[in-house]
Amino acid sequence: MSEANKSGSLVEVTYVFGSRLPKHGRCVTTRAEIQRLQHRVSVSTGYVVEVCTVCGWNHLVRRFTLGGRRSA
Numbered sequence: 203m204s205e206a207n208k209s210g211s212l213v214e215v216t217y218v219f220g221s222r223l224p225k226h227g228r229c230v231t232t233r234a235e236i237q238r239l240q241h242r243v244s245v246s247t248g249y250v251v252e253v254c255t256v257c258g259w260n261h262l263v264r265r266f267t268l269g270g271r272r273s274a
């Protein structure tokens with residue numbers, strides 16, 4: 203963590219892991235892509251990571267589940 207962390211250089215990055223997604227996860231940047239994953243039948247797991255753009259320091263903010271919608 204650097205001084206920059208205290209002056210607003212932190213950004214939130216969302217990575218999603220799941221079937222048919224890259225092993226290292228996919229970096230999701232748009233709301234539309236999140237919604238597309240949300241509507242898939244297979245379950246994906248999203249990780250929101252806070253990253254300092256100056257020093258690369260990062261930590262997990264939250265984890266959430268996408269998709270897995272049951273067919274009615």
Ligand SMILES: [Zn+2]
Nearest residue numbers: 203204254257
């Ligand atoms: Zn930093």
